[in-house]
Amino acid sequence: MVAPDGNLVSSVLREYGDATRASLFDYLPTTEPRRYLYDLVGDYPRRGGRAFRPSLCIATARAFGTPLEMALRTAVSIELIHNAMLIHDDIEDESEQRRGKPTMHVNEGVPIAINVGDMLSLLAMRPLLDNRHMLGPDLSLRILEETERMARESAEGQALELGWRRDNVIDVAEADYLLMVLKKTCWLATIHPSRMGSLIGARGAVDLDRCIRFGFFLGAAFQIQDDLLNLEGDSTAYGKELGGDIREGKRTLMLIHLLEKATDAERNRLRSMLSQPRDARSDGDVAWVIERMDAHGSIDYARQVAHGLAGAARHEFTGLYGHLPDSRDKRFIEALPAWVIERN
Amino acid sequence: MSASRPRIRRVPLERTGPIRNPVVSAARPALGFGLPFDPREGLRTAERLAAVSNAAVQGAVECGVKTAYTVIDEYMRRGREAASRHREHPNWRGDMNDNRYSYSNPNTAWGPMGPFIAPWMQAMQAWMCAMSAFVPGAVPQNPWGQCATSPAVSVKVFSRYPTEISAYVDPGADAMHLTADALSTDRADVRPFGGAVITSECGHVRVSVTVPDDQPAGRYRAAIKDAAGCRRGELTVEISKLETPPSGRTV
Numbered sequence: 274m275v276a277p278d279g280n281l282v283s284s285v286l287r288e289y290g291d292a293t294r295a296s297l298f299d300y301l302p303t304t305e306p307r308r309y310l311y312d313l314v315g316d317y318p319r320r321g322g323r324a325f326r327p328s329l330c331i332a333t334a335r336a337f338g339t340p341l342e343m344a345l346r347t348a349v350s351i352e353l354i355h356n357a358m359l360i361h362d363d364i365e366d367e368s369e370q371r372r373g374k375p376t377m378h379v380n381e382g383v384p385i386a387i388n389v390g391d392m393l394s395l396l397a398m399r400p401l402l403d404n405r406h407m408l409g410p411d412l413s414l415r416i417l418e419e420t421e422r423m424a425r426e427s428a429e430g431q432a433l434e435l436g437w438r439r440d441n442v443i444d445v446a447e448a449d450y451l452l453m454v455l456k457k458t459c460w461l462a463t464i465h466p467s468r469m470g471s472l473i474g475a476r477g478a479v480d481l482d483r484c485i486r487f488g489f490f491l492g493a494a495f496q497i498q499d500d501l502l503n504l505e506g507d508s509t510a511y512g513k514e515l516g517g518d519i520r521e522g523k524r525t526l527m528l529i530h531l532l533e534k535a536t537d538a539e540r541n542r543l544r545s546m547l548s549q550p551r552d553a554r555s556d557g558d559v560a561w562v563i564e565r566m567d568a569h570g571s572i573d574y575a576r577q578v579a580h581g582l583a584g585a586a587r588h589e590f591t592g593l594y595g596h597l598p599d600s601r602d603k604r605f606i607e608a609l610p611a612w613v614i615e616r617n
Numbered sequence: 618m619s620a621s622r623p624r625i626r627r628v629p630l631e632r633t634g635p636i637r638n639p640v641v642s643a644a645r646p647a648l649g650f651g652l653p654f655d656p657r658e659g660l661r662t663a664e665r666l667a668a669v670s671n672a673a674v675q676g677a678v679e680c681g682v683k684t685a686y687t688v689i690d691e692y693m694r695r696g697r698e699a700a701s702r703h704r705e706h707p708n709w710r711g712d713m714n715d716n717r718y719s720y721s722n723p724n725t726a727w728g729p730m731g732p733f734i735a736p737w738m739q740a741m742q743a744w745m746c747a748m749s750a751f752v753p754g755a756v757p758q759n760p761w762g763q764c765a766t767s768p769a770v771s772v773k774v775f776s777r778y779p780t781e782i783s784a785y786v787d788p789g790a791d792a793m794h795l796t797a798d799a800l801s802t803d804r805a806d807v808r809p810f811g812g813a814v815i816t817s818e819c820g821h822v823r824v825s826v827t828v829p830d831d832q833p834a835g836r837y838r839a840a841i842k843d844a845a846g847c848r849r850g851e852l853t854v855e856i857s858k859l860e861t862p863p864s865g866r867t868v
Binding site: 337338339340343406407408409410411412447448451452455476482485486489490493573574577578580581582584585 | 688692
């Protein structure tokens with residue numbers, strides 16, 4: 274696989290991220306109630322983030338020759354929905370850190386955090402409604418339909434993961450995991466931005482099904498790399514608690530591989546540990562799981578699968594966007610599969 | 618989360634970057650969680666990795682990608698099956714797009730409730746059209762919202778001969794700087810001409826066409842493009858020549 278052009282990826286992410294955030298804050302009300310709601314809806318967006326999702330949407334539209342402004346509102350909506358889901362995910366996962374700071378519910382309490390997440394989801398509808406001024410009613414409605422589809426897929430994926438954890442399901446197969454990732458991660462992170470960028474760029478005259486494969490492989494590689502960073506990343510750059518996925522009992526590819534390769538005694542200890550509430554899992558438990566993952570080659574296995582999926586994403590890119598004329602945006606999208614597995 | 622629950626205190630990390638070498642990675646079982654580092658563990662782990670390589674590591678790329686393709690193929694197959702059940706709907710747009718109802722079609726916008734809603738919607742449409750008569754300058758309302766898809770276009774033509782012009786501009790393109798390609802026909806022996814000037818403002822596009830006196834009769838077409846060269850509409854000019862040309866220009 275071609276090495277990622279880090280400068281190109283980072284400069285495009287910065288440029289489109291800045292454009293998205295500048296427009297995003299226009300959609301956040303500054304009226305009352307500020308203390309319990311409107312001062313908080315901008316909290317996560319203000320913390321930064323790579324703006325990967327809106328950038329992919331804008332770059333895809335621009336790769337078709339469409340001006341940035343045509344995709345900007347859809348990109349803003351994607352980023353707002355992403356932030357809304359982060360707030361709710363943090364509550365569901367009992368996460369303590371997000372982008373290097375305490376999570377919303379740690380700072381403000383669960384009820385207020387849920388309400389802020391709800392409001393962010395609603396605020397994400399306004400830019401989609403505003404699309405009609407620039408894209409016309411037909412295309413705008415199509416984007417709304419697509420957004421509803423994406424939100425449904427994401428919720429289904431999240432339900433799978435939460436259900437597995439609640440019921441302590443330990444016979445999750447790799448295919449089950451990938452289907453969960455397809456829904457929970459890929460639809461919002463990569464499939465939806467690709468589909469929206471293509472839809473806007475081609476003004477509706479495009480087969481969106483082809484974006485699903487590219488988005489799936491890119492998003493799955495992205496998720497596995499994210500899970501790896503949770504084990505061994507740079508805590509400052511990563512912005513979340515290291516080892517948090519194990520503490521939360523998340524069914525990652527490494528954990529699934531470990532459950533498959535573990536001895537009976539190890540599997541029993543894992544089952545017992547995963548059946549406990551989050552607070553009952555000690556630092557020693559987490560360290561033991563990571564040590565066993567190392568011993569059984571689970572971390573290396575997951576890294577190799579991520580590389581393979583990135584290669585598959587690159588393959589799908591050629592079929593999906595290969596016909597487009599060369600451009601900075603096309604090169605950015607082409608560089609993403611390698612970038613997602615190299616980031617730290 | 619309970620507010621009274623004690624906050625978990627993490628042990629400071631021994632390093633701040635990822636370990637990419639699997640042998641070195643495996644040699645540090647603590648991974649920042651406070652267990653002692655044993656330099657000999659790397660060798661032992663490498664031996665273990667070699668021992669399990671056939672089962673766990675070798676072919677991981679191929680197995681992972683194969684499983685992923687199986688998952689996405691099955692997902693797409695199920696999506697296609699679900700979508701095929703809605704093919705009879707007029708706005709069915711593809712296998713996985715899940716467009717169940719056409720919102721732009723008044724007959725299907727309400728799905729199975731359409732037959733019950735239709736009389737009420739027709740009454741509302743009649744009421745809206747009637748009310749627009751009381752508003753000076755108001756355009757009769759279309760409750761389905763299809764009338765505002767394209768900006769208004771006005772055309773000015775300078776020609777010695779009868780000339781018919783039609784112009785279509787995409788919705789939203791009126792906010793852009795537009796230009797027109799040279800007007801050409803399918804005939805190779807007829808030279809194109811480029812006398813079209815386009816000015817646009819929000820909601821209105823003005824097209825001005827000057828036809829050269831010696832331009833042969835025929836149907837000429839040109840793409841309307843934005844500053845980035847993206848197609849935003851089409852201009853069609855049809856020139857008819859009379860047996861005896863008129864003496865003056867028509868506007």
